[in-house]
Amino acid sequence: MINDTISDMLTRIRNANLAKHETVNVLNTKTNQRISEILKKQGYIESVKISLNPLDLIEIKLKYNGNLKKPCITNLKRLSSPGLRVYSSYKNIPRILNGMGTIIISTSKGLMTDQEARNNKIGGEVLFSIW
The missing domain is CATH 3.30.1370.30 (Ribosomal Protein S8; Chain: A, domain 1)
Incomplete structure (x- = not known):
């Protein structure tokens, strides 16, 4: 399992x-x-x-x-794991490669990218980064 x-x-x-x-x-x-x-x-x-x-x-x-x-996918990195959850407010969401990469965040409004979370002013659990 x-x-x-x-x-x-x-x-x-x-x-x-x-x-x-x-x-x-x-x-x-x-x-x-x-x-x-x-x-x-x-x-x-x-x-x-x-x-x-x-x-x-x-x-x-x-x-x-x-x-x-x-x-097209150069790197995939899990940032938050079941043993160590990583949460961030929308102001403190990290930027990957100065905005060239993407971070996927689990918010109260569902899963979204870091850019969408900043635009909607929603924080949440930082799941993983990809570039």
């Missing part, structure tokens, strides 16, 4: 990128669905295929640049 589905999802994506796989399957949870939608909207992955059956997996098609298959 997997206790931390977010870390499992990030590890699967990171490993698939290193192995230059076209697709990766992750567990079908509401949090993973929302994270994959945000990553698609931000341009880090190419497409997401979510099954209607909650027991199935989410299929994520990874995005690569050029003929050399350079991954």
